[in-house]
Amino acid sequence: MxxxxxxxxxxxxxxxxxxxxxxxxxxxxxxSEVRQAAAAAALQQGTGSTGSRLTTGGVGAATILEKELAQFKHAEAALIFNTGYMTNLGVLFALAKPTDVIFSDELNHASIIDGCRISKARIVIYKHGDSRDLEQKLQQWEQAAQTKHNAVPVCRFIVSDGVFSMDGDIAPLPELVRLKQQYQATLVLDDAHAVGVLGNDGSGTAAHYHLEGQVDVQVGTLSKSLAAEGGYVAGKKIIIDYLRNKSRPFIFSTFLSPADMAAALAALRLLRKxxxxxxxxxxxxxxxxxxxxxxxxxxxxxxxxxxxxxxxxxxxxxxxxxxxxxxxxxxxxxxxxxxxxxxxxxxxxxxxxxxxxxxxxxxxxxxxxxxxxxx
Ligand SMILES: Cc1ncc(COP(=O)(O)O)c(C=O)c1O
Missing domain, CATH: 3.90.1150.10 (Aspartate Aminotransferase, domain 1)
Structure with a gap:
C-alpha cells in the first residue's frame, strides 16, 4: 500500500x-512541516543513525525530542526506543525481576504480554478494566506475602494500556492510581493510542482524568499520532537513567534515523502548538x-x-x-x-x-x- x-x-x-x-x-x-523536517534531516545528516545510541547512533534531535516528550507527558525525563513494541519489552524486562509480580489487564497489547514474559516475573492477569478483580488479586498477594516469607515478591507492578487497541475503551486510571498507592505498586501505562487523542493537551490518559504526574512509567509510541517511527518511556529521572544503562533493547539495537527523530519532533511541536x-x-x-x-x-x-x-x-x-x-x-x-x-x-x-x-x-x-x- x-x-x-x-x-x-x-x-x-x-x-x-x-x-x-x-x-x-x-x-x-x-x-508539510513534518515532511520538510524529515527531508531536511535526511539531506543534512544522512539516512541512517549507523549504530546504537550509546555508540555512534546518537542522533542530535533525539535528546531534544526526549526533553520535549518529557514536558508533554508531565514527567521528569524520557527515553526513546526503536519501536513502541521494544519500549514495552525494554521497560518490563529491565524493571521487573523474576521475584517480582506483574498485574496485567487481560486485554493488554501483545508487546506488554511479551514484556511480562521475558521479565520472568510472576504474571497475574486481571479481568479487562475490572479494578475490583485487580484489587482482589492484589489483596491475595498481600495476604500471601504476610504468611509465606519465601514467596514474598520484591516489587509489584500494575500494567495497562491507556486506550485499548482493539476495543477503544479507556483504562480506569483513577482506580489504578488508587490501587497502586494502596498496595505500593509501580504503575506502568501504555499510552500508544491515547497520545493525540485524550486530554485537553492531547498528552494522553493521565491528562484525560486530570491525573498528570500520578503514573510512574508512561510508555508511548512515535508511530501513531506522532507520525514517525519509534517508541518512548517517560517517568522519574532515576528510572529513565536506569533504563538507559540497563535496558537491553535500548542498548543493543541500532538507533532510529535522523528523519524519524525530526519528523516526530515536528509532529509533537504541531500538536503542542x-x-x-x-x-x-x-x-x-x-x-x-x-x-x-x-x-x-x-x-x-x-x-x-x-x-x-x-x-x-x-x-x-x-x-x-x-x-x-x-x-x-x-x-x-x-x-x-x-x-x-x-x-x-x-x-x-x-x-x-x-x-x-x-x-x-x-x-x-x-x-x-x-x-x-x-x-
Ligand atoms: C497499545 C500498543 N502498544 C504498543 C504498540 C507498539 O507500537 P509500535 O507499533 O510503535 O511498535 C502498539 C502498536 O500497535 C499498541 O497498540
Missing part, C-alpha cells in the same frame, strides 16, 4: 482506497462516525475514542465484510482470533482528524450497504 495523502492510498494494482485502518490519528504524516484544533477535528469526526453507524443499526462498541469496533461475531463474516468494503474502495481491518476472543470478530475502524465529512459519509454509506448484503 502506498499512501497518497494522510487518508488515501493505492495498492500495487493501482486501485485507490479511503483508509480507515491507520493509527495516524491526527493525519500528521502528511503535514495547536492541540485544541487537532483534537476538536478528531473528536467531531469520531462522534459523527459513531453516531451515524449506531443510527444505521450497526453494533458499534460504545465509547469515545477514534478506535470504533463494529462487532460481527464470526471470523469468516468479518473477512467477507472487509473484502466487500475493499471492492468499494474502503480499507479497514477485520480483526479475528487470536487477536480477539472467539465469537467477537469485528471490523476495526479508525477515524482521523484528516478525514473530510464527505469521506466519513462514504464510509457510513458503504458499510451500511455491505452490512445489509453480508449479514
Amino acid at each position: 502506498h499512501y497518497l495523502d494522510a487518508v488515501t492510498a493505492r495498492d500495487q494494482s493501482g486501485k485507490k482506497y479511503l483508509v480507515f485502518a491507520s493509527n495516524n490519528y491526527l493525519g500528521l504524516t502528511f503535514a 495547536d492541540a485544541p484544533a487537532y483534537l476538536q477535528r478528531l473528536r467531531e469526526n469520531t462522534e459523527y462516525v459513531r453516531r451515524a453507524l449506531t443510527a444505521a443499526g450497526l453494533p458499534v462498541v460504545p465509547g469515545t475514542t477514534p478506535i470504533v469496533p463494529v462487532i460481527v461475531g464470526a471470523a469468516d463474516l468479518a473477512v467477507k465484510l472487509e473484502q466487500r468494503l475493499r471492492q468499494e474502495g474502503i480499507l479497514l481491518s477485520a480483526i479475528r482470533p487470536p487477536t480477539v476472543a472467539p465469537g467477537s470478530s469485528r471490523l476495526r475502524i479508525t477515524v482521523t482528524a484528516a478525514h473530510t465529512q464527505t469521506q466519513l459519509q462514504q464510509l457510513v454509506a458503504a458499510l451500511g450497504r455491505a452490512w445489509l448484503e453480508c449479514m
